[in-house]
Amino acid sequence: MKRMYDSDKLHEECAVAGVCINVEESAGLIYNALLALQHRGQEGAGIAVLRETRICNYKKRGLVSEVFNGDTLKNMPKGKIAIGHTRYSTTGNNTIDNVQPFVTEYLTGRIATAHNGNIVNAKQIKEKLEKLGVDFAATSDSEVISCLIAYNIIKTGDEAAGVREAVKLIQGAFSLIIMTSGGKLILVRDGYGFRPLCIGSNVHGIMAASESVALDSGGFAFERDIEPGEMVVIEGGKIISAEKVITQSKSGLCIFEHVYFARPDSVIDGQSVYKARFNMGVRLAEEFPADADCVAGVPDSGLDCAAGYAFKSGLPLVSAFVKNRYVGRSFIYPSQIERESAVRVKLNPLKFNIQGKRIVITDDSVVRGTTSAKIVRALKDAGAKEVHMRISSPPFKHSCYFGTDIDKVENLIANKLTIQEIADKIGVDSLAYISLDGMKAACSDCTLGFCAGCFTGEYNVNINAYDKEILEDKSKCQAIGDKL
Numbered sequence: 001m002k003r004m005y006d007s008d009k010l011h012e013e014c015a016v017a018g019v020c021i022n023v024e025e026s027a028g029l030i031y032n033a034l035l036a037l038q039h040r041g042q043e044g045a046g047i048a049v050l051r052e053t054r055i056c057n058y059k060k061r062g063l064v065s066e067v068f069n070g071d072t073l074k075n076m077p078k079g080k081i082a083i084g085h086t087r088y089s090t091t092g093n094n095t096i097d098n099v100q101p102f103v104t105e106y107l108t109g110r111i112a113t114a115h116n117g118n119i120v121n122a123k124q125i126k127e128k129l130e131k132l133g134v135d136f137a138a139t140s141d142s143e144v145i146s147c148l149i150a151y152n153i154i155k156t157g158d159e160a161a162g163v164r165e166a167v168k169l170i171q172g173a174f175s176l177i178i179m180t181s182g183g184k185l186i187l188v189r190d191g192y193g194f195r196p197l198c199i200g201s202n203v204h205g206i207m208a209a210s211e212s213v214a215l216d217s218g219g220f221a222f223e224r225d226i227e228p229g230e231m232v233v234i235e236g237g238k239i240i241s242a243e244k245v246i247t248q249s250k251s252g253l254c255i256f257e258h259v260y261f262a263r264p265d266s267v268i269d270g271q272s273v274y275k276a277r278f279n280m281g282v283r284l285a286e287e288f289p290a291d292a293d294c295v296a297g298v299p300d301s302g303l304d305c306a307a308g309y310a311f312k313s314g315l316p317l318v319s320a321f322v323k324n325r326y327v328g329r330s331f332i333y334p335s336q337i338e339r340e341s342a343v344r345v346k347l348n349p350l351k352f353n354i355q356g357k358r359i360v361i362t363d364d365s366v367v368r369g370t371t372s373a374k375i376v377r378a379l380k381d382a383g384a385k386e387v388h389m390r391i392s393s394p395p396f397k398h399s400c401y402f403g404t405d406i407d408k409v410e411n412l413i414a415n416k417l418t419i420q421e422i423a424d425k426i427g428v429d430s431l432a433y434i435s436l437d438g439m440k441a442a443c444s445d446c447t448l449g450f451c452a453g454c455f456t457g458e459y460n461v462n463i464n465a466y467d468k469e470i471l472e473d474k475s476k477c478q479a480i481g482d483k484l
Contacts, residue, residue: 014116015040018083018177020185020234021205026082033214034064034084041088044099048112049079053181059099083179085114102146109181113146117173117195118403173402185234191248193228194402196268205237211266252451252460259393260301260364271446279442280392281308288432290360290388296320298363305362305392318353355383362390369413373426386429394455
């Protein structure tokens with residue numbers, strides 16, 4: 001089934017969560033965590049629960065609340081360990097086979113794996129495992145990871161050692177939560193730290209998740225972020241080991257986590273997402289002031305940026321749109337007409353705040369320009385005298401190979417038009433993007449470095465040494481780095 005996109009927004013593929021506690025309430029806690037992480041993926045959801053040595057896995061396409069209704073949760077087995085996943089696909093088709101967690105059986109046990117990220121040497125690993133007799137049911141790189149871990153558990157004879165050896169062979173972005181039939185919950189983050197992963201605790205045990213908001217949902221106090229290259233092993237509701245298993249020369253959290261992906265109430269690697277977006281607005285007001293009457297943000301990721309812009313500029317902060325919370329993301333609709341209609345239904349201009357005003361409108365990005373043009377037209381149709389757009393990320397000019405779903409380079413509007421030409425195309429009176437230095441400075445509390453390759457073309461992994469056309473086709477990913 002072909003995926004349908006909102007043509008002017010970026011999408012990040014997944015969220016992961018896991019819990020190991022001393023009471024048999026793990027499935028319900030993971031359900032709450034996935035609800036808190038729903039923004040990271042809407043195509044499918046799954047929960048796997050360990051009951052004694054059996055792993056019971058339930059997953060379907062759809063939103064978390066659609067996949068797990070009251071009866072479904074009630075009928076799930078009781079257990080003290082569980083993992084969960086919400087999916088947005090950047091590799092593999094949107095089918096039930098590709099929904100996670102993946103459960104892999106081997107001679108002496110089984111594992112369930114949840115993965116956030118994108119593996120660039122998945123094809124090479126898959127081909128080698130197939131030669132060893134491993135069968136694959138899905139087309140996702142996450143299944144390849146699960147099978148590779150199972151194979152290495154067999155080789156080493158130990159669950160933790162098997163995970164340790166397997167992740168050393170994986171190249172790309174991965175935050176992993178693995179549940180073993182032996183009763184362990186194992187967490188691993190790639191050596192660069194592309195994707196977030198954090199851990200929290202309470203009197204009952206430990207929870208891990210992509211974002212700290214998921215910990216809040218279950219009453220777990222945030223403890224810390226998993227470090228790049230770190231593996232943490234949890235058993236019996238306690239951390240039994242934590243070690244660095246992958247070493248890279250520099251870290252590189254995807255900076256778009258702070259621009260768009262993460263919820264504003266999350267804290268990622270020491271940086272409040274809300275504060276980062278507020279600071280981006282402050283920097284935009286410093287770098288690109290506008291002669292205007294008020295400031296507003298495009299819901300939701302532009303709202304905090306607008307607050308920062310208003311604070312620094314002294315302009316009044318107003319609401320320009322009312323968001324219909326009951327309309328799904330527009331990229332899931334099957335035709336362009338339906339998607340365009342969904343955009344109009346989802347965001348309705350608030351004419352009282354717009355008519356006759358010169359308005360600064362903030363948003364997170366301009367990819368193709370189509371959605372931005374609709375937003376500007378809606379504002380002017382509602383009576384806005386002038387519209388000045390300010391963007392909290394630099395122009396997108398390059399692909400991402402690590403999990404952000406960016407269109408092909410030739411479709412990115414910044415590669416075809418100048419900023420003034422983009423402004424003319426989308427109908428704004430002025431358009432400005434935050435500088436790269438300004439965006440990074442807005443995230444100065446972050447303890448890691450950043451990957452900003454989609455803006456600069458410079459990546460921590462040496463992409464230039466490989467065939468970019470193959471890498472951009474995620475179904476044909478080839479090796480970067482170590483061989484099996």
